[in-house]
Amino acid sequence: MNHAHSWVHAFQDRLDLAPFGSAGLALFALALKFGYDDVASIGIDAVVDGPDDRSVDLVYVDRDQRLAVVAQSYVANTPKGQAKASKAATLRQALSYLIEVDLESLPERLWPAASDLRSALAEGAIDQLYVWFVHNCPSSRNVSNEIRTVGATVTSMIRAHFENSNIDIFADDISSEVLEQLYTDTNTPILVNDKISFITHTTLSFEEKEWQCVIAPIKLSDLKSLYTSHETRLFSANVRDFLGMKAGDSNINHQMQKTISENPQNFFIYNNGITLLTHGVDVFDVPNGKRIDAHGLSIVNGAQTTGTVGTSEIEPPADAFVLARFISTKSGDLIGDVVRYNNRQNAVTASDFRSTDSIQKQLVDQMKRIPNAEYDGGRRGGVSAAIKRRPNLLPSYSVGQALAAVHGDPTVAYNEKSAIWSKDALYSRYFNEQLTARHVVFCYGLLKAVENEKNELRKREHNHEKLTKADIAKLEFYRKRGAVLLLCAAIGECLETIADRVIANRFSLTFGEKDSPEDAAAYWQPTVKAISGLHAHLEKAFSDGLKNQEKVRETLKNFSQIVATLRAPFAEFFKSVENKLS
Structure with a gap:
C-alpha cells in the first residue's frame, strides 16, 4: 500500500477488518462515508466471499438509513499503478447477478445477498444505492469512465425490474485519493476556509461560554453563488450530500425548485432554514442593514436546500431569502453534537437520544469496572470515532442487537437495530432497570463467539483448507442474512439447559465482574461450536427472510426442546458457561 496516504495507517490499524481480506477495505470505506462504528459486525453478513462470488465483495442493505451499498474491493500489493478498468467493469456482471438472474440459478453464497437487495428494492425500503469500486490505487480516467457506464447500466436494470422504484444511484470509483479525502474530511469538519460575507437586513445574536450563534435571513442568490463556488465541499460536516432532484410531487427538492420558479418570496416561510458551522462569525453595521462575516463554513443541515438552490437554472430574485443559523465553537465535542442533533433524520443516530438516559449512564459507570471493556452509552462519536481502532469498545448498536437476540427477539435484532433505540417500547424491553453491564458482557460475548x-470457517475456506461436510453446511447456514443473530437467540432459548437450572429472569445471568468481553466470548466458544452443529433445525425461520416473528419463535421453541434432549451428551460443551455463571 501507498504509505504516503494517512488513511492507509488508519486502515492497517483496523485489525478487526483483517479477517475479511480485501473486502475489509470496502468496510473501511463504509466507516469513512457513513460513520458506522460496528463495521466488523456489519461485515459478518455483508461480505460475500469465495471463488463463485461473481465479482461481488460486499452487499449491505441498511433499512434504517434507507440505503444499500454494493462494492467490489481490490487491494494491490504495489498500488503505484492504476487499477484495471476491466476489474471495475465486472461490477456490471455483479449487479446483473444481484438484480436480474433467477435466484434459483445463483451460487449458494450469493443467494442471501441478492434476495436481501431485491426485497429491499421491491418494498421501497431504500432511497439510495451506492455502487463502489474500492481500491488502493490512484484514480484513472479509464476506471472512472467504466464506473460511469456501470451506473447507467444499473439504472436501466432497476427501471426494468422494479418499475415503481424511485431511488438515487451513485456509482463511484473509491480510489486511494478518494479514501484520503474521506479520511481527511472526518478529521476536518470545515473544508471551506474562506472568509465569506453576507449582507442582510437584520440579525439576532446569542453567545454562551462555549458557542456563539447568529441568526439571519440570507439571500437565495448568495446561497446559489456559494454553491457555485464550492459545491459539495460545503457539506463536509453534513451526514448527507445533495441528493439531486426527481420530477414528482413526492420529491421535496423538486418542490423547492418549483417554489424558486413560481413563488420565490415565500421560500423563507416554506423552508425550515439551514445551519452553518463556522470557525468564527462577526456582525458589522452597514448602510441599510448588517454584514455577516463567516470565517470558513460547512452546512451541517440544509444540504438539499443549498443544492437545490445552487443547481437551479433560475436566478433567485433579490427579495427571496432563507433563514440561516451561523454557529461557531472551538469545542470538538460540541461540534460533534451540533452535527448529530442537526441531522435527526439520520436513523443511525437514534442511540444518541438515549445517551443522557440514566440507564445508559449507569451502564457506562459499571463498564469501567470490567477489564478491557469500553462502552459509550449510546453516544456515537461520528465518523472520526468510527474509523479509529478501539479494540475494547462494545458498539451501542451491537449491544442492542445482542440483548434483543439473547432475550428472544432475533427479528428485532436483525430488522430493527435502530428501532431498539428509537422506539420506547423496544428500548425499555432491553434497556431497563434490571440490566447490568455484566449482563451486557454476557450477551455481547455470545454474539462475538458466534461471529x-x-x-x-470463512478463513479456513479462503485458505483452501479442507472442510468437512458438516463445516461446509454450517458455513452455508452462516451465510444467510441474520443467521448469527438467530443462533444467538437459539442459544438464549437453551439457557436453562446450558445452566442446568431454572432461570426466572435472563437479565440475572452474568459472568464475573473481572471477566472481560473477550473472556466471555471464550467461555461461550465450546457451546457455540456444539449448538451451531444443529443449525438445520433453524432453517424454517428463514422462510420469510427472518421477518415472521411467530414462525421464528416456534422454531426457537422447537430448537430448545431438541437441545434439552441432548443435555447429557452435550454436557461437556456447556460446562465452560455453566461453571462461570453467577
Missing part, C-alpha cells in the same frame, strides 16, 4: 466461529 468468531463464522469468521474462522
